[in-house]
Amino acid sequence: MFDLSPTAAQQSAVEELRSFRPRIREIAREVNRTGRLPADLRTDLSRAAGATPEAVADGSSVLLDPVGLVLVAEELAIADAGTALEIIGAAQAQLLAAALGDSAAVERVGALRAFGDVALGLYEGYGRAPSEYRLRAERQGDRWSLAGRKDPVSHGADASAVLLAGRTDDDASAAFLVEAAGVQVERDDRKEGKLALGLVASAAVRVDGATVPATARIGASAEEFTVLRAFNTQRLLVPAVSIGLGQAAVDTTAEWVSGRKVRGAALGRNQGVMFPLVDAGIALSRARLQIWDLASRLAEFDTGAVLERRVGRAVAAACAAGTQAARIACNTMGWRGLSQQFLAEARYRDAGVLSAVDFDVLHHNVPVIEAA
Amino acid sequence: MAISLKPSQKTVELVELTRRWSLDVVRPYAREADTNEIYPDVPEVIEACPLDVAPVGFATLRDDEYVDRAHTLKTDIEFGPNVLSVFMTEPLSQGDSWAWQMLHGGTVSEDFINLIGTPEQVEKWCTGEHVLTAIAMTEDQSGTDLAGIQTTAVRDGDEWVLNGKKVFISNLLECEWIVLLATIDPEAGSAGVRAFILDRDDIAKFDVTTDKEDKIGFRFIRNATFELHDIRIPFDRCVGGPEAPGVAAALGVFSKNRATCAVWGTSIARGCLGFTEQWIDERAEEYSPARLTRIRADFAEMHDTLDDVVRLALKSAWLKDRGENAAATACEAKAVTPKLAESIVLRCLQLVGAEGASERHLLEKWYRDIKMTDAMLGPGQVQRRSVAQMLLRGGAGR
Numbered sequence: 001m002f003d004l005s006p007t008a009a010q011q012s013a014v015e016e017l018r019s020f021r022p023r024i025r026e027i028a029r030e031v032n033r034t035g036r037l038p039a040d041l042r043t044d045l046s047r048a049a050g051a052t053p054e055a056v057a058d059g060s061s062v063l064l065d066p067v068g069l070v071l072v073a074e075e076l077a078i079a080d081a082g083t084a085l086e087i088i089g090a091a092q093a094q095l096l097a098a099a100l101g102d103s104a105a106v107e108r109v110g111a112l113r114a115f116g117d118v119a120l121g122l123y124e125g126y127g128r129a130p131s132e133y134r135l136r137a138e139r140q141g142d143r144w145s146l147a148g149r150k151d152p153v154s155h156g157a158d159a160s161a162v163l164l165a166g167r168t169d170d171d172a173s174a175a176f177l178v179e180a181a182g183v184q185v186e187r188d189d190r191k192e193g194k195l196a197l198g199l200v201a202s203a204a205v206r207v208d209g210a211t212v213p214a215t216a217r218i219g220a221s222a223e224e225f226t227v228l229r230a231f232n233t234q235r236l237l238v239p240a241v242s243i244g245l246g247q248a249a250v251d252t253t254a255e256w257v258s259g260r261k262v263r264g265a266a267l268g269r270n271q272g273v274m275f276p277l278v279d280a281g282i283a284l285s286r287a288r289l290q291i292w293d294l295a296s297r298l299a300e301f302d303t304g305a306v307l308e309r310r311v312g313r314a315v316a317a318a319c320a321a322g323t324q325a326a327r328i329a330c331n332t333m334g335w336r337g338l339s340q341q342f343l344a345e346a347r348y349r350d351a352g353v354l355s356a357v358d359f360d361v362l363h364h365n366v367p368v369i370e371a372a
Numbered sequence: 373m374a375i376s377l378k379p380s381q382k383t384v385e386l387v388e389l390t391r392r393w394s395l396d397v398v399r400p401y402a403r404e405a406d407t408n409e410i411y412p413d414v415p416e417v418i419e420a421c422p423l424d425v426a427p428v429g430f431a432t433l434r435d436d437e438y439v440d441r442a443h444t445l446k447t448d449i450e451f452g453p454n455v456l457s458v459f460m461t462e463p464l465s466q467g468d469s470w471a472w473q474m475l476h477g478g479t480v481s482e483d484f485i486n487l488i489g490t491p492e493q494v495e496k497w498c499t500g501e502h503v504l505t506a507i508a509m510t511e512d513q514s515g516t517d518l519a520g521i522q523t524t525a526v527r528d529g530d531e532w533v534l535n536g537k538k539v540f541i542s543n544l545l546e547c548e549w550i551v552l553l554a555t556i557d558p559e560a561g562s563a564g565v566r567a568f569i570l571d572r573d574d575i576a577k578f579d580v581t582t583d584k585e586d587k588i589g590f591r592f593i594r595n596a597t598f599e600l601h602d603i604r605i606p607f608d609r610c611v612g613g614p615e616a617p618g619v620a621a622a623l624g625v626f627s628k629n630r631a632t633c634a635v636w637g638t639s640i641a642r643g644c645l646g647f648t649e650q651w652i653d654e655r656a657e658e659y660s661p662a663r664l665t666r667i668r669a670d671f672a673e674m675h676d677t678l679d680d681v682v683r684l685a686l687k688s689a690w691l692k693d694r695g696e697n698a699a700a701t702a703c704e705a706k707a708v709t710p711k712l713a714e715s716i717v718l719r720c721l722q723l724v725g726a727e728g729a730s731e732r733h734l735l736e737k738w739y740r741d742i743k744m745t746d747a748m749l750g751p752g753q754v755q756r757r758s759v760a761q762m763l764l765r766g767g768a769g770r
Binding site for chain 1: 376379451455459672673679681684686707708753757760763766
């Protein structure tokens with residue numbers, strides 16, 4: 001039935017995370033420069049977000065519900081996109097195992113998390129939806145041989161294990177838990193540097209015929225649509241973070257223009273200044289409601305194709321709204337929008353990275369058409 | 373509680389019944405309504421509507437009144453009446469827009485009285501058999517800006533004396549009574565504005581200078597311009613009485629109506645899409661595979677885009693049902709929907725080609741009609757200005 005109220009647990013998580021917003025913002029630039037989040041803050045945020053191994057294992061995590069995941073991700077991203085990705089990203093492999101109904105794997109991944117990150121190898125770039133993933137698993141007796149490339153993978157270069165999403169030789173969607181030793185790092189963004197989101201240790205990884213035991217396949221008994229849904233659910237993190245950073249851009253810019261005086265009047269009294277900001281806010285509202293609707297009815301789509309079209313469209317809308325908001329914020333604040341004294345330019349860079357992570361040409365217009 | 377944007381099964385069924393009514397019963401009279409520039413005289417069309425009440429009137433129904441002919445009480449609705457109103461507006465104009473305004477509660481005049489009228493006024497004017505009503509707000513110099521209203525109401529003993537001029541007033545000559553906004557204190561801006569009820573005898577005394585504005589679309593709605601010269605009405609016709617907080621308190625009806633007005637536009641666009649999809653399907657062999665694939669993908673995207681903006685309207689309605697401030701979201705919905713709906717209707721016109729511009733089909737009519745939805749209750753610029761003001765005050769956003 002139609003209702004836009006979050007559950008009590010979701011509301012409580014969002015409110016607790018909101019209380020951390022000032023502290024996260026205060027150190028956002030520093031943590032994304034150094035790639036290190038203070039341990040106490042990481043612990044507090046992981047607990048509040050339901051991202052701990054224990055919360056996922058005992059079923060109490062709000063992130064297990066796709067709606068909870070997008071609400072928590074947006075709230076954290078309003079404070080800092082990198083922090084949102086780092087905190088929730090750490091739980092994604094375990095969340096995926098839970099969505100596949102594999103309780104043993106949930107425990108296993110949870111136990112591994114005590115020794116370091118378990119990375120989730122989902123994306124392949126170049127506009128591939130999960131049903132089109134090219135990472136292949138070939139059955140060889142009682143083992144699987146894996147071959148393919150994943151990019152980007154958070155903590156792909158330093159995780160203790162990677163959960164790889166791909167397809168089997170009989171064309172079924174499947175996930176395999178592979179120890180770090182079986183995975184080659186093709187690009188380590190920590191070493192090479194990247195545009196933004198430095199807190200997220202992204203990497204490109206490759207498996208070239210590595211073999212793993214049959215037990216490495218997570219959720220082996222899950223139906224095809226269940227697996228596809230589980231993969232696509234984790235794709236909602238990026239758009240939710242985009243919406244959050246875009247909302248932060250709109251809110252902080254609105255606050256700035258209401259105080260900034262130009263020729264004796266508040267800058268915000270100028271409609272030429274405000275209308276683009278309003279439009280950015282509306283685009284965020286539309287994208288948010290689209291993703292809420294999608295998250296609340298992921299189980300209802302009757303085919304994987306419909307599901308993936310919906311998710312692809314939501315990703316595109318949210319990332320477009322996030323980049324639009326970040327761009328308008330920079331423009332509106334003039335030189336201050338470009339200066340590293342403020343977070344506007346950081347959000348612009350964050351939005352660019354996010355919009356490239358899960359880009360699909362099928363869901364984006366050619367930019368020159370929109371710009372014209 | 374949990375976030376869900378799904379309508380109930382009961383609502384889904386009522387939406388489909390209403391959509392079929394609009395397509396099968398209303399649409400056949402659409403050209404006649406446009407050509408004759410008046411509602412067709414076919415009461416059986418209105419009687420066949422699954423709804424008892426126009427969706428914009430749901431919120432002001434009493435608890436013991438029905439929303440549909442299946443006798444669903446207002447209190448039976450699983451969610452609030454404003455949310456139901458948005459869900460039910462979506463199918464209403466898919467056949468054509470002319471008929472739903474004839475339904476009970478189709479204008480905001482009853483809303484004004486229900487919201488700020490005295491119990492006696494509600495009893496006298498808003499109960500009993502349905503009659504067509506109208507509202508006179510717009511003036512030449514100030515549009516719908518309440519603070520700029522120059523029509524005056526001066527008390528003279530047990531009467532009010534009205535003088536001024538109103539423009540673009542819908543249904544003036546067809547309605548049984550009208551709510552007219554005038555100021556009792558020209559120095560007080562919007563705080564001085566009150567609503568007054570005038571019946572047919574009063575309307576007969578108006579100096580009507582234009583009985584039917586020639587306009588691009590919605591020609592079935594006649595818009596009149598008239599002047600009032602010392603029109604006298606009884607003292608008890610001031611809605612809520614002169615000491616009431618003024619009509620500004622009732623302006624919430626417009627934030628609700630902005631959402632339904634936005635969805636009026638999506639409904640027209642959805643009807644265009646349905647017509648054009650069928651037209652293309654019947655000629656599928658005439659298109660190259662690449663073009664047919666592109667067209668079908670475009671149809672899917674256009675439907676999804678309409679869903680996006682309907683969600684904004686639903687959110688506004690949901691906030692309204694909860695007694696929260698819905699103004700910013702309503703303005704957001706109204707700001708973006710007409711432009712999107714216009715672009716969809718234009719694309720449908722293009723897809724059908726030159727024949728789409730011919731009066732053989734209704735596409736050319738809908739292309740004219742959809743333009744009207746932008747100006748109604750303020751165009752996109754006005755909505756953005758309102759959102760901007762709220763954003764600066766911290767009252768917009770999530």
